[in-house]
Amino acid sequence: MGDMVSPPTGIDLLKAELPVDQEAFVLNGDVKTGLVMVDLVNGFCTVGAGNLAPMQPDKQISGMIEESVRLARAFCDKKWPVFAFLDTHHRGVPEPPYPPHCIAGTDEANLVPELQWLENEANATLRRKDCIDGFIGCVEKDGSNMFVDWVVNNQIQAILVVGICTDICVLDFICSALSARNRGLLSPLQDVVVYSRGCATFDLPVRVARAAKDVIAHPQELMHHIGLYIAKGRGAKVVSEVTFS
Numbered sequence: 001m002g003d004m005v006s007p008p009t010g011i012d013l014l015k016a017e018l019p020v021d022q023e024a025f026v027l028n029g030d031v032k033t034g035l036v037m038v039d040l041v042n043g044f045c046t047v048g049a050g051n052l053a054p055m056q057p058d059k060q061i062s063g064m065i066e067e068s069v070r071l072a073r074a075f076c077d078k079k080w081p082v083f084a085f086l087d088t089h090h091r092g093v094p095e096p097p098y099p100p101h102c103i104a105g106t107d108e109a110n111l112v113p114e115l116q117w118l119e120n121e122a123n124a125t126l127r128r129k130d131c132i133d134g135f136i137g138c139v140e141k142d143g144s145n146m147f148v149d150w151v152v153n154n155q156i157q158a159i160l161v162v163g164i165c166t167d168i169c170v171l172d173f174i175c176s177a178l179s180a181r182n183r184g185l186l187s188p189l190q191d192v193v194v195y196s197r198g199c200a201t202f203d204l205p206v207r208v209a210r211a212a213k214d215v216i217a218h219p220q221e222l223m224h225h226i227g228l229y230i231a232k233g234r235g236a237k238v239v240s241e242v243t244f245s
């Protein structure tokens with residue numbers, strides 16, 4: 001009996017039905033690429049930091065931080081453009097359906113300790129946003145869009161997206177960027193690339209959700225996969241490795 005192959009889990013079966021083919025992404029400098037980092041803030045990434053922070057150490061989230069820091073360091077060393085969203089809300093202004101999180105002026109709304117140095121990098125643009133979709137969060141009072149300006153001013157041809165949550169803020173931003181690109185708003189942008197190991201989402205297993213009131217289950221591995229699957233279906237490229245040549 002010990003030699004038997006274990007039967008496929010529900011997640012294995014769903015992944016087989018919703019395959020996400022991934023390739024390796026090599027940055028050689030020929031295609032002007034910008035790094036977009038979504039919400040690497042304490043309120044989503046640091047254990048115990050708030051209502052939407054992990055309650056215990058989380059492998060997917062710590063791996064996402066590690067890979068994001070590696071890429072941010074490499075982009076900054078090469079003086080390539082980096083754009084970082086920081087989820088930040090005014091106290092007393094709710095963001096349904098979520099509980100209060102990342103309140104302005106608290107450490108929840110600050111970059112994780114491993115990325116604090118980004119604040120002093122000349123080629124990094126930091127943008128606080130008070131909504132899920134960072135593209136919408138970049139709309140200014142005069143109707144201009146700070147993210148559009150960043151792409152156009154830097155003549156960015158590809159964006160590489162990392163961050164949290166794969167199926168929420170990362171996905172919504174990717175979908176909006178793809179629509180904006182298709183409408184010609186982001187010229188010369190061609191490719192929207194999402195790095196699977198550079199993304200993560202939160203874990204709320206179905207057994208925990210069932211025991212709580214008014215909570216929707218959100219199994220981490222599956223929702224991460226579904227986020228990537230939808231991004232790919234909308235036209236993003238999903239990559240499993242990012243290297244520099």
Ligand SMILES: [Zn+2]
Pocket residue numbers: 087088089095101102130131132
């Ligand atoms: Zn938020």
